Amino acid sequence: MLTRRGLLSGLGAASAAALFAARIGAAPLVKVKAIGTLRVALYKDNRPWSWAEGGRILGIDAEIARAIAHKLGVSIDLAEISADESVDDDLRNAVWKGGLLGFQPADIMLHIPFDRTFASRNDQVAIIAPYYRENFQFACRRGEIDCDGSPAAWRGRKLAAELDSIPDFYLIGALGGSLSKDVVHYPTGWDAVSAMVQGSADGVLATRAQIDAGVKGQTLIDRRRMPLPAFTSAGWDIGMAVKENSRTLGDAVEEMVAAMAASGELKSIFAQQGVEWVNAKAAG
Amino acid sequence: MNVMMRSLLGVAALALAGAGSAVVAADGPTDADLVNDAASTGDVLTNGMGPRAQRFSPLNEINASNVAKLVPAFSASLGGEKQRGQESQPIVYDGTIYVTGSYSRVFAFDSHTGEEKWEYDARLPDGIMPCCDVVNRGAAIYGDKIIFATLDARLVALNRHTGKVIWNKQIADYQAGYSATAAPLIVKGMVITGNSGGEFGIVGAVEARDVNTGELIWRRPTIEGNMGTLRGKDNGITGKTNASWPGDLWKTGGGATWLGGTYDPETNLIYFGTGNPAPWNSHLRKGDNLYTSSTLALDPDTGVIKWHFQTTPHDGWDFDGVNEFIPFDATVNGKPMKLGAKADRNGYFFVLDRTNGKFISANKFVMKTTWADGFDKNGRPKYIDANRPGAPTAEKGTTVFSSPSFLGGKNWMPMAYSQDTGLFYIPSNDWGMDIWNEPIAYKKGAAYLGAGFTIKPVADDHIGALRAMDPKTGKIVWEYKNKAPLWGGVLTTAGNLVFTGTPEGYLKAFDAKTGTELWKFQTGSGVVGSPITWEQDGEQYVAVMSGWGGAVPLWGGEVAKTFKDINQGGSLWVFKLPK
Numbered sequence: 091m092l093t094r095r096g097l098l099s100g101l102g103a104a105s106a107a108a109l110f111a112a113r114i115g116a117a118p119l120v121k122v123k124a125i126g127t128l129r130v131a132l133y134k135d136n137r138p139w140s141w142a143e144g145g146r147i148l149g150i151d152a153e154i155a156r157a158i159a160h161k162l163g164v165s166i167d168l169a170e171i172s173a174d175e176s177v178d179d180d181l182r183n184a185v186w187k188g189g190l191l192g193f194q195p196a197d198i199m200l201h202i203p204f205d206r207t208f209a210s211r212n213d214q215v216a217i218i219a220p221y222y223r224e225n226f227q228f229a230c231r232r233g234e235i236d237c238d239g240s241p242a243a244w245r246g247r248k249l250a251a252e253l254d255s256i257p258d259f260y261l262i263g264a265l266g267g268s269l270s271k272d273v274v275h276y277p278t279g280w281d282a283v284s285a286m287v288q289g290s291a292d293g294v295l296a297t298r299a300q301i302d303a304g305v306k307g308q309t310l311i312d313r314r315r316m317p318l319p320a321f322t323s324a325g326w327d328i329g330m331a332v333k334e335n336s337r338t339l340g341d342a343v344e345e346m347v348a349a350m351a352a353s354g355e356l357k358s359i360f361a362q363q364g365v366e367w368v369n370a371k372a373a374g
Numbered sequence: 375m376n377v378m379m380r381s382l383l384g385v386a387a388l389a390l391a392g393a394g395s396a397v398v399a400a401d402g403p404t405d406a407d408l409v410n411d412a413a414s415t416g417d418v419l420t421n422g423m424g425p426r427a428q429r430f431s432p433l434n435e436i437n438a439s440n441v442a443k444l445v446p447a448f449s450a451s452l453g454g455e456k457q458r459g460q461e462s463q464p465i466v467y468d469g470t471i472y473v474t475g476s477y478s479r480v481f482a483f484d485s486h487t488g489e490e491k492w493e494y495d496a497r498l499p500d501g502i503m504p505c506c507d508v509v510n511r512g513a514a515i516y517g518d519k520i521i522f523a524t525l526d527a528r529l530v531a532l533n534r535h536t537g538k539v540i541w542n543k544q545i546a547d548y549q550a551g552y553s554a555t556a557a558p559l560i561v562k563g564m565v566i567t568g569n570s571g572g573e574f575g576i577v578g579a580v581e582a583r584d585v586n587t588g589e590l591i592w593r594r595p596t597i598e599g600n601m602g603t604l605r606g607k608d609n610g611i612t613g614k615t616n617a618s619w620p621g622d623l624w625k626t627g628g629g630a631t632w633l634g635g636t637y638d639p640e641t642n643l644i645y646f647g648t649g650n651p652a653p654w655n656s657h658l659r660k661g662d663n664l665y666t667s668s669t670l671a672l673d674p675d676t677g678v679i680k681w682h683f684q685t686t687p688h689d690g691w692d693f694d695g696v697n698e699f700i701p702f703d704a705t706v707n708g709k710p711m712k713l714g715a716k717a718d719r720n721g722y723f724f725v726l727d728r729t730n731g732k733f734i735s736a737n738k739f740v741m742k743t744t745w746a747d748g749f750d751k752n753g754r755p756k757y758i759d760a761n762r763p764g765a766p767t768a769e770k771g772t773t774v775f776s777s778p779s780f781l782g783g784k785n786w787m788p789m790a791y792s793q794d795t796g797l798f799y800i801p802s803n804d805w806g807m808d809i810w811n812e813p814i815a816y817k818k819g820a821a822y823l824g825a826g827f828t829i830k831p832v833a834d835d836h837i838g839a840l841r842a843m844d845p846k847t848g849k850i851v852w853e854y855k856n857k858a859p860l861w862g863g864v865l866t867t868a869g870n871l872v873f874t875g876t877p878e879g880y881l882k883a884f885d886a887k888t889g890t891e892l893w894k895f896q897t898g899s900g901v902v903g904s905p906i907t908w909e910q911d912g913e914q915y916v917a918v919m920s921g922w923g924g925a926v927p928l929w930g931g932e933v934a935k936t937f938k939d940i941n942q943g944g945s946l947w948v949f950k951l952p953k
Contacts, residue, residue: 133818134501172503172549173818180818190458190508191477191525192500201819208814224820253575253626254653256821259766262621262658270660271621277575279820297820322768323821 118336122197127165130155131184131196134170137280138303138363139201142170150299151200153359154221154350158198161346169196177203178212186214186333197332197339204329204372215331218340219347220370221356222299225325226257228314229301230293231286237293237312241265241319250274250282250291256323257282257295264320280304287311299365306364327370348373402517402534403467405562409639415909418466421512421557422788423906425637426701429790429865431907435914436951437869441883441893444949447915448488449897452481452944456508459923460944461786463512463557463863463904465520466917470534473919473946474510474557478524482537483946485910492537496524502548504555505570506925511634511786512557512904514565516585521565523554529567529588543588545569551576556634561644561674564591568631568646568696575652578629580644580672592677596648597627598664604676612679618661627659628652629666633696633786640701641712641729643671643680647696654825656690657765663688667695669716669724671731681731683753685718690762691745692780693720700798701728702791704846715845717789717800719782722749725845737848739841740783741804741832744776766823768813777806779829781859781925788904790864790872795886797851798843799872801860804832805933828931837936840864840874842889852889854882858936861924863904865916873916875901877926877937881918881947899943916949 122128132140132151140149147168159166171184171193181199188195204220230237235247241264251257253275262270276282279296283304286294294301295318305311330347332340350356351369360367403419411417412424415433423429436444452460458476465472470491471483478496483489502525513522519531519540527546532539545567546552552571559566564582578596583589592604598613619627628651635646651659651666667686670679686693699716706713714728721743725734733753745762746755764771781803789800807827815824831837838856843849862875871892872884877900883893900922907916921944927937 136818139819170501172501172551174503175817176822176824177816177819189500190504191498191502203816203819203821205814205816208816226821254655255817256823258653259655259658259823263765267660270658273621275622275626326816326821328819 118197118333119338119342122162122164122339127167128159128162128198129167129169129194129196130159131169131171131199133201134172135278136201137278138299138365140170150360150363150365153362154356155200157350157355157359158343158346162342169193177208181212181215181331185331195333197336198343199331202329202331204327204370214334216334216337216340217329217331219344220327220329220372221347221351222328223325223368223370224297224299224328226295226321226323227298227301228293228295228318229283229286229305230312230314231289232310232312234292237314238316241269244293245269245272247272247292248274248290250276250285250294252276252279252282252296255279260318260321261295302365303363327372329370402519403515404517408516408560418464418906418908419515421463421514421559421634422636422698423865425561425639427636427698427788428700428702428793429788429863429904430793431865431867433867433907433909433914434869435909436867436871436907436916438871438885438892440951441869441871443951444883444893444895444916445952446895447948447950449948450481450483450488450490450946452479452921457921457942457944459507459509460903460919460921461509461511461924462919464906464917464919464946465513465515466906466908467515467534471917471946471948472513472515472520472534474513474522475944476508476510476921476923478510478522480513480520480522480532480537482520482534488946488948494530494532494537496526496528496530498524498526499548502526502553503551504553506928507923509924510555514558514560516560519585521558521560521585523556523558523567525553525555527552527554527569529554529558529565529583531588541588543583545581546571556632559635559637559644560585561637564674566635566644566674568634570630570632575626575628576630577625577627578631578648580631580635580646580670580677582674582677594672594677594679596629596631596665596670597624599624602677609677613664618664620660623659626652627663627666631696633698636698636700637674638701638714638728642674643728644674645699645701645714645728646670646672647694647699647716649694649696650689650692654692655766656688656762661688667693669695669699669726669731671728683724683726683731683733685716685722685724686720686755691720691776693718693782695719696786697784698788700789700791702845704796706734706846713845715791715798717784717798717802717843719778719784720745721778721783723798723800723843723845723848735848737843739800739843739850740778740802742777742806743783744806763809763825764811766811766825768823769811770813771811773808773810775806776809777832778803779805779807780827781805781829781929785861785925787861787902788863790866792866792886794868794870796844796846797886798845799864799866799874800841800843801862801864801874802839802841803837803859804839805829805837805859806832829929829933831932837933838876840872840884854884854889854891859926859933861902861926865905865907867907873905873918875903875905875918875920877902877922877940879920879940881905895947895949897943897945897947898941899945900937900940913950918947920945920947
């Protein structure tokens with residue numbers, strides 16, 4: 091947790107003082123325990139992290155949320171939120187303000203990027219408990235295309251990507267746009283991976299978690315081992331957000347998550363979805 | 375109402391029909407009444423005060439010489455805590471004023487007293503993601519029905535006497551990002567609507583439904599490659615697949631028709647504007663991206679596109695082309711012509727031949743357009759390539775100043791056309807935006823390459839400007855400058871008057887020929903609705919909704935300083951001259 095402390099101190103003396111004042115004024119952990127329910131916001135339709143099936147919310151984030159509520163000794167209220175144009179908007183809708191149509195702010199939201207620049211412009215929330223390191227990967231059907239070959243060789247094959255995502259920008263823009271006609275778009279990275287698994291695409295560029303979970307049990311899928319040329323995203327940490335004045339809750343959750351990382355509990359929750367857990371860089 | 379009363383009213387209607395002005399039929403307004411709305415001064419039956427939406431009234435009891443005496447007759451509150459932007463235009467019929475309110479509500483008020491007759495509150499799911507406040511822009515009336523669209527993309531027909539639901543149809547899936555806020559258009563017994571949800575990778579469409587049942591009659595997607603339907607059967611694809619879109623992006627190409635349309639009975643065409651293409655980053659979608667940021671002329675009987683005109687080919691600035699296309703007639707170079715005009719979000723005022731979409735002229739109606747330096751004789755913009763926002767990269771890159779801002783030289787708020795002065799009155803805004811690549815961006819928890827922007831005024835003394843545009847010369851005849859951005863519709867009358875509201879809370883009246891401000895009234899909250907006028911009991915009335923909101927307050931920066939002291943509200947205001 092040393093990295094995170096360093097991050098917070100970087101926010102400057104004025105906001106540190108403001109944080110301190112807010113902490114004295116609020117006791118959200120006590121409130122959560124008194125009410126007996128932890129309200130957790132999760133992304134809707136974000137497989138393998140959180141998605142609804144048969145009236146229940148499944149996924150890695152859902153299970154982490156349930157484990158946290160269990161450890162706090164409270165019941166859980168999982169609230170699905172549709173992603174807005176940016177995570178900044180999602181934090182406003184789900185954590186610190188609430189939705190225009192009555193969505194009640196959650197006590198905590200999972201799957202929030204843990205990034206200094208991002209955190210400093212979202213000062214209405216505290217971003218805590220980094221629990222996973224995510225990055226983009228390329229996977230393909232064995233024998234269809236050469237995963238480790240030059241992307242130029244993929245011309246004319248179907249390449250799946252989530253619409254309007256970094257994978258989409260990369261595939262459409264790569265090599266002067268020569269692959270742009272080959273990109274097949276899907277609403278989510280999960281759908282893009284599924285399309286490849288089912289054979290309606292030859293390759294997919296998606297997050298590693300989407301690929302891990304999507305190709306679980308498949309043997310004829312290869313992963314690209316070397317970096318994609320001129321691919322700029324080096325990966326990012328994923329954490330959680332609480333309202334800026336809910337830091338007592340944030341501190342308690344952070345300790346639990348650190349313990350879950352140490353005990354192997356996180357690893358096993360990820361493994362249930364076929365995803366190999368990689369700890370966040372910031373969690374050191 | 376019982377049968378006896380209905381038949382009594384029928385008799386009354388017949389008598390009145392002979393007398394002239396007010397249309398009151400027992401069965402309610404007919405197609406013919408809607409077509410005649412611009413001329414029938416005793417009611418307001420359509421969004422735009424006539425199918426052509428000229429927002430012109432031949433009434434002149436209230437005029438430039440006496441408007442200074444205008445006083446409130448009554449005010450009616452929408453009540454509750456749901457006080458958001460009130461962008462509705464009232465409908466007036468048979469002693470009742472119908473308005474829609476924020477959060478998909480409908481109210482029926484007595485047009486003599488302001489007393490509420492009934493209220494309908496749509497039950498909205500909390501998972502809706504409205505891009506730009508929870509507004510509604512008005513209802514339609516037909517027969518015994520009041521019809522309006524809801525934020526969760528439903529079309530609801532209510533009994534106009536009781537407010538009880540007659541039918542309620544889902545028109546799109548709100549969970550997929552669709553919404554609906556525009557006033558429906560009714561043509562030949564069909565409710566014709568567009569769709570909204572431009573920010574979520576959807577495909578725009580125009581749809582016609584049976585006014586009595588809500589059943590779909592035809593559907594016309596606005597993006598090339600997508601199949602249209604007529605009475606359950608395929609009716610040809612829109613445009614030509616991949617003619618102006620790469621790969622499969624036409625399947626999610628945007629082009630939402632979120633502002634509704636106008637109808638010209640003379641040419642039997644309906645005109646719908648289309649929104650910006652998706653994704654936002656223009657470098658991913660080479661080509662013109664038809665038919666985004668365009669005006670489409672459709673055959674109301676089949677939904678077939680008769681012509682199109684694209685105002686911003688290959689949009690890279692979020693210049694929706696949804697703005698209303700207003701049919702009007704004028705003599706150009708000695709030749710009488712059937713024309714139409716549109717003041718576009720991109721800052722240009724377009725005049726087209728409305729029979730075939732042929733380009734006549736495009737003239738700037740805002741102070742600054744950085745993206746293009748006018749249009750050539752074929753109606754293509756002369757782009758300034760250096761001012762196109764760059765492809766997103768992992769580097770911050772240079773900041774480009776772009777004007778108009780993505781909120782547009784003119785946004786949703788409808789202009790008016792005076793048949794007396796021959797001028798269009800455009801509610802416009804002079805603002806631009808700094809735009810840059812934002813490498814540290816995230817979407818749905820994942821790394822993303824976004825854009826950052828700040829909206830800025832272009833001038834020191836104003837953002838809003840009501841401008842009188844001569845469509846024959848492209849010259850601005852007069853302008854009224856307003857400190858805060860203008861966000862309300864315009865009304866013009868044969869009394870040599872132009873009315874519009876301001877975020878500062880005023881409804882104002884101007885001399886239509888000179889722009890001199892003649893009257894103003896403080897309504898207590900910002901005015902972002904569209905004023906109307908009608909005649910009742912021998913007197914002329916003016917009405918407008920008050921209630922600050924809409925997309926403007928969602929953006930901060932320097933622009934926000936101009937409206938920081940404006941309070942929320944939600945009221946109908948009705949004015950007349952004192953006796």
